[in-house]
Amino acid sequence: MAVGAPGCWRANISWQLRERDRNQKQRFQAIIISYNQLLEKSDFLQHWWGKRNPYFPYVSSPSPEPETRESQQQRYREEISKLQLINGELAQEVFELNKDDRRKEVELQATQNRLAELLDRLGELEAERQELRTRVADLEQANRTVKEEYDALQLQHQEQWQQLRTRELETSELIHNLLHLKAQEAQDLNNRIEKPLRAEQRSLQKDLAIASSMPISAKTETVHQGLVVPPQEVGQKGDRSFKLRWGTRSGSFGLPDQPKFLQSFKGFFRMRSSASCSEIDFGYSSVFYISRVPVRVRHSVSAHDGEVNAVKFSPNSKFLATGGSDTKVKLWDVVGGTLQNRKTLEGSNDGVTSIDFDSSGQQLLAGSYDNSARLWSLRDCELKHTLSGHSAKVTAAKFKFYFQEVVTGSHDRMIKTWDLNKLACVKSLPVPSRCSDIVCSDYCIISGHFDKKVRLWDSRSGSQTDVIALQEKVTSLDINQDRTQLLSCSRDDLLSVMDLRMNKVRKELRSEGFKCGADWTKAIFSPDGNYAVAGSSDGTLHVWDVLTGDVKASLSGEHRSSINAVSWSQSGEYLVSVDRGRVANLWTDY
Template sequence: MATEGAESWRKHIARELQHRDRLQKLHFEALILSYNQLLEKSDMVQLWRDRCDLHSPSAPSPSPEPESVANVQFQHGEKLTKLHQANGELAQEVFELSKRYRHKEGELQSAQSRLAELEVKLGEMEAERQRLRTRIEALEEANRAVKEKYDSLQHLYHAHWQKLRTQEVEGTELIQNLIDIKAQAAQDLNYLNEKPRRTKQKDLEKDLAVVSNVPVSIDTDVFRHEPNEPPEGAGQQESKSYKSRRSFRSASFSLPTHPKFLQSFKGLFRKRSNTAYNEVDCSPSNICSLARVPARVRHSLEAHDGEVNAVRFSPNSKILATGSSDRKVKLWDIVGGTLQDLKTLEGSNDGVTSIEFDPSGQQILAGSYDNTARLWSLKDCELKHTLSGHSAKVTAAKFKFYVREAVTGSHDRTLKIWDLTKAACVKTIPVLSRCSDIVCSDYFIVSGHFDKKIRLWDCRSGIKTDEIPLQGKVTSLDINSDRTQLLSCSRDDVLKVMDLRMNEVLQELRAEGFKCGADWTKAIFSPDGSYAVVGSSDGALYVWDVLSGKLETCLVGQHRSSINAVSWSLSGEYVVSVDRTKIANLWADC
C-alpha cells in the first residue's frame, strides 16, 4: 500500500512538472526560438569572419605571434560581448512584444465575443424592427380606413348639420307661428270672456239711464226729535243747517227693484272682491321699507352634512332654503329668531350650487354639479322638472321676472333659457368663458364670467348688447329691487355697484382685511338697495353703505372658515350667512 501511495505521489509530481513545463514553454517558446536563431546567426557571422581572415591577402602567417593572437581574441571577445548584449536586448524586446501580443489577443477575443453579442442583439433588433414595420403598416392601413370613415362621417355630419339648421329655422318659424296663433286664440278667448262683461256693462248703463229718469221720493214725515237738537235761542243760521242735516239723514231714497239692475251690481262687487283677493295672494306678505343692519347672531347651527354653497329667503321672509354639497336642499322655518328644520328636498345627484325662489314663493329652482338644474314645488315638496342639457356643472339657475321661464349658466360656456311648462330649452347662448353667476329680467340677462368680464344679453334675440371688464374673475352678481343697479363681486377683492341704465360704475366697495374666499363667493344687496353684504375668507361679514361707499360694519368671530353665501330677508329683519364648515348663522340687529 505504501509503495502504491509513493508511486501515485511521484506520478502526480511528474504530471505537475510536465504541466508547468508546458505552460512555461508556451510563455518562453517564442523567446527561446528567437534566442537560438540569434546564436546561430552569431556563429555564422563568426565563421564568416574567420574565413575572411584566412583568405585575405594580408593574412598573417600560419605561425603568428602570441601578442597578435591575444589581441584578436580580445577583439573577438568584445564583439561577442556586444553581440550577447544586443541578443539580450532583442530577447527583452521579443518578450515585451510577446506580452503585448497576448494582451492584444485577449482584447481581440473580448472584442470578438462582444461583436458576437452585438450581432445577436442586432439580429433581435432587426427582427423587432421588422415586427414594428409590419405593425406600422397595419396601423397605417387601419388609420386610412378610420380616416375614410371619418371623412364619410364628417360629410354626413355636415349634411345632418345643414338639415338641422334648416329644421331649426323651420321650427323657429313654426314656434313663432304657433305663438302668433296662440296669441290670436288668447285674444279671441279674451274677447269671448269679456263679452258677458260688456253685455252686463251695457245692461248696467241702460239701468242707470232708467234710474236717472225715475223720480226720487223723500219722506219728510219721518222727522223725529233727538236729544242733541240745538237748544232754543241758538242762531237762526245754525238751526237751519242743523235741520237740513237732519232732513237729509231722515230721508229715504228709493231705487227701482229691477232684477237685472241688482244682478249687475252684485256681479260688479263680486268681481272687485275677487280681484282684490288675487292681488293680495300674488304680492309678498312682508315688504321691506328700511333694512336693518345686522349686529349679532341670534341662532347658529350645523345646517348640512357638507359644505353649504347657497342660501335664499322666500319672498314672504318666512322660509329659508339652503343648498349643500351633500346633494340636499333644506327648508327652514324661522320661529322666534331660531331656524327650525322644516323639510328636505332630495333628488339631486351631486352638490347644489345655487338656489332661487320664484316670485310667488311656491317653487324652488336649484343648480347642481351634475350638469342639471331642478325645479321643486313647495305645495307637495315634489320634484317637478329636471333641466338637463349642459355638459358641465350648472353654477347659476334663476327665474326670469315671470315664472314660466328660467335661465341657467354653466362652466360649459353657455347660457340656456328654459320653458318651465315644457321643461325644454328654447334658446342656447354661447359664451367665450365659463359662467359664474347670472341675474335676469324679462328682456335682459346679465352674466359674470371667469375671463373677468360682465356681459349683458338681449333675451329675445340672444345677442350681446354690452360688455363690462373687471380686474378679477367674477364670482357673483346681484340686482336691486328696482332693477337699475348691479352688484358684482370679483377675485380682486372688490365689490362694484353699476348703473344698468348708463352702464357705468357708481361705487367701488373695498375694505382692509376683506378677501374673496372662492370662485363662488356671493355678495348681495339689502332688500331696499341701501347696503351691500358679503362674507370674507377669514369668516368675517362685511356690510357697506351703497350710497356713500363706506364700510358700515364688520362682524367677526362667528364663522371659522370662508363664508360662501349670504341672504337678506325681504322684510329686512334677518340676514343668514353660510360657510364651508356646514355652519349657518342667523343675524339680527339686536
C-alpha cells in the same frame, strides 16, 4: 513778477527748466558722484603707474626689481581691467539711464499734454457744473411753487370731500326719512282704505245679528239663474221678505228691507274679490321695508353634512332654503328668531351650487355639480322636473322675471333658457368664458365670467348688448329691486356697483379685512338697495353703504371658516350667512 505782466511766460519757462534740471540732477547725483570718484581714482592710478613703469609715458621712477615689477605690472593690469570693466558697466548704466531719461521725458511730455487736456476738460465741466447748479436752483424753486399749489389743492380737496361726505350723509338721511314717510303714508293709506271696510263689516255683523233674530219664511220657487231679490210684505207686523234664487234651488227668506245692509253686503264681497285678484296677480306683497344692519347672531345651526354653498329667503321672508355639497336642499322656518328645519328636498345627484324661488314662492330651482338644474314644487315638496343639457357643472340657475322660463349658466361656456311649460331648452347662448353667476331683468340676461367681464344679453334676440370689464374674475352678481343697479363680487377682493342705465361702474366697495374666499363667493344687495353684504375668507361678515361706499359693519367671531353665501329677507329683518364649515347663522339687529 506779477502774473499777467509782460515776460511772465519767459520766467515760467525758465522756472520749469530749472525744476526739470533739479529733478533730473537729483535722480543721477549719486551716480555722477560715484563716476567722478572712479575717474579720479583712475587718473591717480594712471599717474602712479606711470611713475612706476618705465614703459609708461608718465613713469619717471626707476624700475624695481624684475620679479617685483612683473608681478606689480600683472596686478596693475588686473586692477585696470577691473576698473575698465567697472567703467564699461557704469558707461552702460549711464547709457541706459540716459535712454530711460529720454523715455521719461517723452512720457512727461505726454503727461503734460494729457494734463493740459484734462485741465481744459475740467474747465468745461466746471462751467457745466455751474450751469447745472443754476438749473437745480430753478427746479427747486419751481418744485416749491408746485408743492405749495399741491398743498393748497389738497386742502381744497379735503374741504370739498368733507362737504361731499356731509351732502351724501344728508342725502342718505333724506332718503331714509323719505322712505320712512312713504312707508308711513302707505300705512296711513292702508288704514284709511281698511277703515270703511271694518265699519262695513261691523255694520254687516250687526245687520246679520238683527236678521238672525227675526222670523224667516221659505218656500220652493221656480228655478232661475242669478240672484233675484223681489221684496214682499210678509207677516202681520209689516215685515218684509225677499227671495234668493241661485242654481237649482232657491229660497224666500223674510229679512228686514234695509238698503244699508245690502250695500254693506255687496261692499264686503267686492273688497274680498278685489283682494283675491291682487294676490293672484302679484303673488306676494310689493311693500318694501327698510333694511336694518345686523349686529349679532341670533341663532346658529349646523345646516348640512358638508360645505354649504347657497342660501335664499322665500319672497314672503317666512322661510329660507340652503343647499350644500351633501346633495340636499333644506327648508328652514324662521320662528321667533330661530331656524327650524321644515323639510329636506332630495333628488340631486351631486352638490348644490345655487338656489332661487319664483315670484310666488311656490317653486324652488337649484343648480348642481351634476351638470343639471332641478325644479321642486313647494306645495307637496316633490321634485317636478330635471333640466339636463349642460356638459359641465351648473353654477347659476335663476327664474326669469315675469315669465315661466328658467335661465342656467355653466362652466361649459353656455347659457341656456328653458321653457317650463314645454320642459325644453328654447335657446342656447355660447359665451367666451366660464359662467360664474346670472341675473335676469325683464328682457335682459346679465352674466359674470372667469375672464373678468360682465356681459349683458338680449334674451329675445340672443345677442350681446354690452360688456363691462373688471379687474379680476367675477364670483357673483346681484340686482336691486328696481332693476337699475348691479352688484358684482370679484377675486381682487372688490365689490362693484354698476349703473345699468349707463352700463358702467358707479362705486367700488372695499374693506381692509375683506378677502374673497372662493370662485363662488356671493355678495348681495339689501332689499331696499341701501346696503351690500358679503362674507370674507376669515369668517367676517362685511356690510357696506352703497351710497357712500363706507363699511357700516364688520361682524366677526361667529364663523370659523370662509363664508360662501348670504341672503337678506325681504322684510329687512333677518340676514343669513353660510360657510364651508356647514354652519348657517341667523343675524338680527337686536
